[in-house]
Amino acid sequence: MEAPRPFRTAIVPAAGMGTRFLPTTKTVPKELLPVVDTPGIEMVAAEAAEAGADRLLIVTSPGKDAIAAHFAPRPELEATLIARGKDALAAKVRRANELIEVATVTQDEPKGLGHAVGCAGDALAADEEAVAVLLPDDLVLPPPGESGVLARMAAVRAHYGGSVLCAFDVPREQISAYGVFDVQDTDDPDVKIVRDMVEKPPADEAPSTLATAGRYLLDRQIFDALKRIIPGSGGELQLTDAVALLIAEGHPVHVVVHHGGRHDLGNPAGYVRAYVDFALAHPEYGPQLHEWLARRLSWTGGGRVRGA
Ligand code: UTP
Numbered sequence: 001m002e003a004p005r006p007f008r009t010a011i012v013p014a015a016g017m018g019t020r021f022l023p024t025t026k027t028v029p030k031e032l033l034p035v036v037d038t039p040g041i042e043m044v045a046a047e048a049a050e051a052g053a054d055r056l057l058i059v060t061s062p063g064k065d066a067i068a069a070h071f072a073p074r075p076e077l078e079a080t081l082i083a084r085g086k087d088a089l090a091a092k093v094r095r096a097n098e099l100i101e102v103a104t105v106t107q108d109e110p111k112g113l114g115h116a117v118g119c120a121g122d123a124l125a126a127d128e129e130a131v132a133v134l135l136p137d138d139l140v141l142p143p144p145g146e147s148g149v150l151a152r153m154a155a156v157r158a159h160y161g162g163s164v165l166c167a168f169d170v171p172r173e174q175i176s177a178y179g180v181f182d183v184q185d186t187d188d189p190d191v192k193i194v195r196d197m198v199e200k201p202p203a204d205e206a207p208s209t210l211a212t213a214g215r216y217l218l219d220r221q222i223f224d225a226l227k228r229i230i231p232g233s234g235g236e237l238q239l240t241d242a243v244a245l246l247i248a249e250g251h252p253v254h255v256v257v258h259h260g261g262r263h264d265l266g267n268p269a270g271y272v273r274a275y276v277d278f279a280l281a282h283p284e285y286g287p288q289l290h291e292w293l294a295r296r297l298s299w300t301g302g303g304r305v306r307g308a
Contacts, residue, residue, distance in 0.1 A: 112236025
């Protein structure tokens with residue numbers, strides 16, 4: 001018998017203000033910024049589709065309509081490109097709307113990630129017992145030749161029930177920049193029981209070196225927990241507070257330690273790294289960029305290289 005599918009819907013919260021990318025985010029949603037030529041949110045949509053989701057539920061906000069538009073068909077543009085013999089570009093235009101069915105819900109005010117996820121609760125069907133949440137500014141890349149982390153997380157939920165989160169092992173000297181898991185071992189070195197989560201602890205007080213990443217497989221009890229937590233710093237409802245409440249009430253929460261790559265697209269420094277990393281791997285742009293960067297890095301004059 002086929003194993004039941006762990007989730008059908010993937011929630012993608014994309015209603016934040018993107019303040020770290022101002023002034024660009026005055027008009028351009030952070031989630032549409034390109035990594036070489038493809039918006040981060042399209043890459044995350046592909047990950048959700050690959051993991052078996054058949055619906056992306058994007059949480060947007062007033063003024064960020066361009067996100068939904070990115071996933072809508074553009075038949076005139078496609079026809080123009082095809083008429084000009086640019087079939088490969090037409091396929092790129094089509095990709096976002098062919099990947100997965102997309103629906104949107106609106107978060108009227110940016111009241112935090114927890115609140116954004118809560119806005120999606122009523123859009124789930126009554127028989128959806130669990131839901132995936134993927135943060136579109138977090139690229140979680142599988143190790144070469146392996147499937148994405150959500151497949152592993154689904155297997156952990158099938159075994160233990162409850163909710164499953166994703167972690168990266170980071171050097172202790174960097175841990176204070178992250179949310180950190182307090183964990184207990186299981187027989188599998190890459191699966192831990194979560195006892196608690198601590199936001200940005202000093203390195204010597206961090207309960208582990210396992211940092212939270214933007215992938216969640218949540219039991220639908222999370223929506224009830226989100227209604228019962230109170231706003232934290234900045235008046236925002238935190239998703240981690242709702243998970244912590246479930247843990248306190250005995251709900252099983254596990255974490256999968258992911259060994260693939262990760263890029264944080266949510267701030268300019270991480271975004272630039274991601275862009276360069278993907279550009280270096282690009283068959284057309286990579287070799288020249290590599291050569292240019294090598295020259296640029298050996299140049300000790302400061303400022304900008306003049307000419308290409
Ligand atoms: P971030 O905190 O990284 O995004 O939230 P932000 O708030 O847009 O960024 P800054 O801090 O102002 O620069 C992670 C994800 O959660 C969404 C964001 O759009 C982002 O994709 N989010 C955040 C919401 O949907 N609603 C919120 O109220 C907050």
